[in-house]
Amino acid sequence: MPYRSTSLALLLVACAPRVTAPPPTPVDAPAPAPAVLPDYAKALVAAMDPKADACDDFYRFACGGWIDSTPLPADKPLWGKSFSTIRDGNLAVQKATLEKAAANPTAGDADWAKMGNFYASCMDEPTVDATASAALQPYVAQIDAAKDLKGVMGVAGRLSMVGAGAFLGGGISGDFKDPTKSILHLTEGGLGLPDRDYYLKTDDATKALLTAYEAHVAEMLVIAGVPAADAPKQAAAVVKLETAIADAWVPRAELRDPEKVYNKLDRAGLVKLTPKLQWDAWLAGAGVAKDATDINVETPGVFKKLEGILVKSDVKTLRAYLKWQLVHAAAPSMGATAYDKHFAFFGQQVTGQKQQEPRWKRCVAMTDANLGEITGKYFVETQFAGDSKDKSLTMIKDIETAFEGGLAGLSWMDDPTRARAVEKMKKINNKIGYPDKWRDYSPLTITAGTHTANVLAASAFESARNAAKVGKPVERGDWYMSPPTVNAYYDPSQNEMAFPAGILQAPFFSRDFPAVMNYGSIGMVMGHELTHGFDDQGRKFDGDGKMVEWWAPEVSARFEERTACVKAQYDAYPVVDGINVNGALTLGENIADIGGYRAAYRAYKAKGAPPANVPGLTDDQLFFVAAAQSWCVVASPEIQKMRALSDPHSPPRYRVNGPLANLPEFAEAFGCAAGTKMRPTNACEVW
Numbered sequence: 001m002p003y004r005s006t007s008l009a010l011l012l013v014a015c016a017p018r019v020t021a022p023p024p025t026p027v028d029a030p031a032p033a034p035a036v037l038p039d040y041a042k043a044l045v046a047a048m049d050p051k052a053d054a055c056d057d058f059y060r061f062a063c064g065g066w067i068d069s070t071p072l073p074a075d076k077p078l079w080g081k082s083f084s085t086i087r088d089g090n091l092a093v094q095k096a097t098l099e100k101a102a103a104n105p106t107a108g109d110a111d112w113a114k115m116g117n118f119y120a121s122c123m124d125e126p127t128v129d130a131t132a133s134a135a136l137q138p139y140v141a142q143i144d145a146a147k148d149l150k151g152v153m154g155v156a157g158r159l160s161m162v163g164a165g166a167f168l169g170g171g172i173s174g175d176f177k178d179p180t181k182s183i184l185h186l187t188e189g190g191l192g193l194p195d196r197d198y199y200l201k202t203d204d205a206t207k208a209l210l211t212a213y214e215a216h217v218a219e220m221l222v223i224a225g226v227p228a229a230d231a232p233k234q235a236a237a238v239v240k241l242e243t244a245i246a247d248a249w250v251p252r253a254e255l256r257d258p259e260k261v262y263n264k265l266d267r268a269g270l271v272k273l274t275p276k277l278q279w280d281a282w283l284a285g286a287g288v289a290k291d292a293t294d295i296n297v298e299t300p301g302v303f304k305k306l307e308g309i310l311v312k313s314d315v316k317t318l319r320a321y322l323k324w325q326l327v328h329a330a331a332p333s334m335g336a337t338a339y340d341k342h343f344a345f346f347g348q349q350v351t352g353q354k355q356q357e358p359r360w361k362r363c364v365a366m367t368d369a370n371l372g373e374i375t376g377k378y379f380v381e382t383q384f385a386g387d388s389k390d391k392s393l394t395m396i397k398d399i400e401t402a403f404e405g406g407l408a409g410l411s412w413m414d415d416p417t418r419a420r421a422v423e424k425m426k427k428i429n430n431k432i433g434y435p436d437k438w439r440d441y442s443p444l445t446i447t448a449g450t451h452t453a454n455v456l457a458a459s460a461f462e463s464a465r466n467a468a469k470v471g472k473p474v475e476r477g478d479w480y481m482s483p484p485t486v487n488a489y490y491d492p493s494q495n496e497m498a499f500p501a502g503i504l505q506a507p508f509f510s511r512d513f514p515a516v517m518n519y520g521s522i523g524m525v526m527g528h529e530l531t532h533g534f535d536d537q538g539r540k541f542d543g544d545g546k547m548v549e550w551w552a553p554e555v556s557a558r559f560e561e562r563t564a565c566v567k568a569q570y571d572a573y574p575v576v577d578g579i580n581v582n583g584a585l586t587l588g589e590n591i592a593d594i595g596g597y598r599a600a601y602r603a604y605k606a607k608g609a610p611p612a613n614v615p616g617l618t619d620d621q622l623f624f625v626a627a628a629q630s631w632c633v634v635a636s637p638e639i640q641k642m643r644a645l646s647d648p649h650s651p652p653r654y655r656v657n658g659p660l661a662n663l664p665e666f667a668e669a670f671g672c673a674a675g676t677k678m679r680p681t682n683a684c685e686v687w
Contacts, residue, residue, distance in 0.1 A: 040506075040513055041614045044622075047081065047629055055672035055679065059656040062628035070634055075358070077351035077639040080652070081632035082521070083486050086505050090379070090484045091364045097378045098367060105448075111374045114446040118371060118458075121451040122333075122363035128451045129335025133223070135453040136330060140225050143322045149310060152318045153278040157285020159322060161463040162456045164329035165189045166322055167245070167306060170286075172466040174474050174493035175294065176262045179545035182469040183264070183294035188249045188302045192217070192328055194350065195646040196246035199239075205577070209349060214239045216345040217324050220331070223338050224323040234320040241313060241321055248305035252646065253584035255298065258492075258540050258547055263300050266293040273300055274307040287467035294471045333366065333455035352636025370458035371446075372482025373439040376501075379484045380434045384501035391511065392432045392504055395518065395603070396497070399526050400425055402602035403595070406687065412558035420542075420550045421534065427543035428533060429476070429496035433504065434483040488525055490532035492541040497529045508630065515609035516619045520626030523600035531595030531687055535588040536563055565684035566590050569661075573654045575644040576637050581654060582644070589649045593659040595687035597627060601665055620669040628656040 037045075049064025060067075066081050073079050101108070101116030102123070122128070139159065146152045156166040169189025175181045193199060193213060198206060218235035222228050255261055265272075270279050284290075297303060310318065327334075331342035339356075347353040356362075368375045404425060407418050444461040446454050469475065476494065481487055484502040491498075506513070509522040532538045539559070542550050551559070570590050571583035583590075604623055614622050631652035640651065650658060660666040660678060667679040674681055 037615065038512075040510070040517065041612075043507070044517075044614065044625060044629065045616070047632060048625065054670045055667075055676040057657065058624070058628060058660055058666075058670075058678055059631070059653045062625045062656065063632035066629070066632045067634060072634045072636060074355040075353065077347070077353040078633060078635040082507050082630045086503065086508065087486045088361075089505065090383070090486065090502050091361050093383060094364045094368060094375055094379060094484060095360055097375070098364060111371075111377070111441060114441060114444065115367060115371055115374045117446045117448045118451075118454055119363055119367045121447075121449055121454055122366055123359065124449065124451070125335055125359060127449050128333075129337055131450055132330070132334035132338065132452040133225075135450065135456060136224065136326060139326050140323060143319050143326070146315065146319060146322075148315060149276070149318070150278040150281045152310075152315065152322065154281035154285045155322055157282040157287075159326055159329075160286050161460045161467075162326075162329065163459045164322075164325040166325040167310070168303070172469050173491075174545060175264070175296070176258055176493060176541070176547040177264070179493045179541075180473055181294065182472055182474050183296055184288060184292070184467075184470050185296045185298060186270075186303070187298045190245050190306075190325075191242055191249075192324065193242075193246075194642050196249045196251065197645050199243045199246035210239065212345065212349055216341065219341050220327045220338070221320060221324055223334075223341075224327040226320065226323065234317070235324075237317040238321045238324050241309070241317055244309045245306065248302050248309065250299050250302055252648070253582055256537055256584070256588065258537055261296075261298040262547065263297045265295050265297055267295065268293075270295055270297065273297065274303050276311050277303070277307050287464050288470055289468070292467075292470035330452060330456070332362070333452045350638060351642060352638030366455065368482050368484055370455060370462075371441065372484070373435065373479075374441060376434055376483030377438060380501045384433045384483070384504065388501075388504060388511075389432050392499060392509070392522075393430060395523055396430050396432075396499075396526050396530075398519075398603040398607060399523060399530060399599050400428070402606060403527070403530055403599040403687070405606075406598060406602060410687070412555065412562065414552050414555055417550070417552050417555045424495065424533065424543035424550075425530070427495055428530070429494065431479065431496060431498035433499070433501040435477055435479050437477050488529050490529040490538065491545075492533065492538045493545045493547075495533065495541065495543055495545045497526075499526065499529070514612035514614075514619075514622075515607055516604055516612050516623050517626040519600050519604035519607065520623040521630050523603060524596045524627045524630065526596075527599035527603075528592045528596030530599060531592040532588065534595070534687060535591040537588050559686070562684060562686045563587060563591065565682075566594070566686060569684055570650060570654065570658060573650070573658065575651055576640045579641060579644045581650050585648055586650045590658060591686050593650075593655055594662050594684070597624075597659050597663055598665070598687065600627070601663070618669065620665075624660065624666055624669060628660070631655045 047066035048062055049060055049068070052061040052064050054061040063081070070079065076084065078084070098115060098119040101112050102120035105113040105116035105120070139162070142155045142158065146155050159166050167190040169187040171185055172182050173185055175183045191199070199210060214235050217238050218231040221231045221234055226234055267279070267283070327338065331338045343356050347356065404422055407413065407421055410418070413421070444458060446457070474494065479498055480489060480491070481498065481500050483500050485500045486502045488497070488499045488503055490496070503525065504522065507521060508525065509518050539551065540547055542548050567583035567587055569583070570581045570586055573581040575581060601623060612619050612622055617625060633652040643649070643651065649655070657678065661680055662683045662685065670678070672679040
């Protein structure tokens with residue numbers, strides 16, 4: 001979906017004396033050790049590295065102990081102290097409910113039965129293996145029946161309904177200039193690998209991976225019904241086609257300006273743009289009604305190039321490509337025959353994950369992905385009960401107040417723009433925990449013993465539900481994440497933030513934690529999402545979600561100067577294999593991180609909370625340690641490379657060191673001298 005920002009995803013004189021944990025502070029004395037240390041304090045202190053210099057590498061200082069004692073699990077490409085442990089805990093909670101529903105699907109209502117049958121079918125791997133190919137056959141038959149580009153585009157539209165993004169991508173969201181109305185946004189897409197660079201870079205590692213990819217495509221085409229003797233040749237043609245599409249793509253970093261990617265057309269305008277692409281066939285296949293004409297084309301130039309590529313391609317190659325896209329999208333819901341091959345390439349070679357997750361975790365995750373507002377109802381009953389929603393909303397209001405207070409100190413803003421910024425902030429709609437109204441799944445049929453077919457049906461149900469929105473009023477009650485999800489988002493076209501119940505769990509948030517820890521961890525996430533409303537993208541939308549210029553020109557120019565500082569700062573950070581952080585691609589998330597820490601810290605200081613008494617740390621220091629430990633991560637080199645090329649979030653180390661190096665409040669808390677790495681003389685300031 002266009003422009004929905006998420007969190008999940010990653011100096012006075014000469015250098016001051018080496019700072020070790022517990023570090024000294026120029027203002028307050030560290031807390032003495034209590035007789036009995038609470039479990040949360042034990043875990044926090046144990047995760048730190050007492051030998052690291054907080055003013056040199058705060059990420060190491062806050063996370064080094066945890067990193068040294070935490071091997072990367074064999075079934076994960078990446079493991080985080082907060083996000084991953086909460087996700088696994090949430091999966092375990094959901095598993096208990098799903099097992100009850102699977103054992104007795106008739107013990108509850110229709111939603112209970114859907115949930116139980118879906119999970120039970122997923123867990124029956126032998127039956128999944130035996131029935132998966134049959135579930136794909138209707139789509140394979142449609143592909144084989146396509147005799148020309150019109151037929152191919154019609155099938156491509158139908159495949160988009162079941163999660164196979166052939167040739168292009170898209171989604172339904174608010175119109176940037178009329179956010180009350182839903183429109184269809186068409187985007188570049190159609191690749192099997194994570195990013196265009198996997199096709200276009202010419203280093204030995206990239207070329208070797210592309211060769212392995214071609215072999216994998218051939219294996220999967222056989223599963224889709226292509227004769228084994230023909231599969232290698234067809235796979236080579238598919239990879240050549242995808243490489244041409246990748247070459248047509250605009251790099252991700254160049255898609256960050258909403259003004260440049262807003263190119264609204266009606267249906268006739270879309271046909272005029274690319275008359276040979278057979279849009280009527282694609283739109284019909286994708287479930288878009290004939291009278292739905294509100295369409296935004298993100299990159300018109302890419303679609304013109306795509307037209308040229310497809311017109312020149314032979315139909316046999318296009319059919320092979322569609323079969324590959326179908327089986328590639330379906331593989332996670334298929335049995336071992338397909339999934340083992342899928343995992344061997346995308347899990348092991350692309351992300352560096354050595355082993356598959358236990359099947360129960362995959363089945364819980366798939367049930368939630370497809371029936372999230374059914375599983376969510378049961379999740380929130382036990383995991384987000386009582387006054388959890390009220391406490392979370394109070395924190396958000398505290399952080400909004402702190403953000404508003406911080407605006408007064410920004411010398412680069414003028415008063416009229418500042419007033420409009422406050423007005424926008426006050427209009428933000430905060431969604432906490434779960435929807436006010438649960439989704440109606442009554443049109444969806446889930447059948448016991450047909451897992452792959454169930455996944456395809458659930459995807460088609462959700463796609464049809466969204467396609468029906470085109471041209472109609474935006475449904476403001478919709479959520480884009482299920483309640484158990486460990487993440488959050490800000491949507492600029494609706495000027496809203498959403499924090500699912502899944503992330504409002506320990507160690508991000510607990511009623512048993514001292515306030516300073518909650519403000520440091522989940523408070524930073526809340527401040528991060530709030531700042532997205534004012535990052536390089538979000539700032540171009542007003543308080544009603546309309547893309548309109550509400551900044552004075554000279555204020556915009558000063559903002560751009562400050563964001564250029566942030567871009568240059570992050571461009572210099574190395575990741576892996578000679579790849580640095582892409583400062584342009586990650587700009588919005590980096591701005592949000594800087595603003596998130598600052599707003600959360602100011603909110604905590606204004607709170608006047610009782611002392612936390614964590615030994616060796618002042619409460620100010622504890623705030624930053626708690627915030628930093630949200631990003632403690634161990635990861636494979638492969639996933640680090642993949643995320644550096646395609647993820648708009650910076651790696652975890654730089655989600656700590658990058659923002660905090662720009663905060664005078666951090667340097668003051670740890671006594672960092674000017675010129676040290678965590679207090680550079682050229683610090684950036686935005687919000």
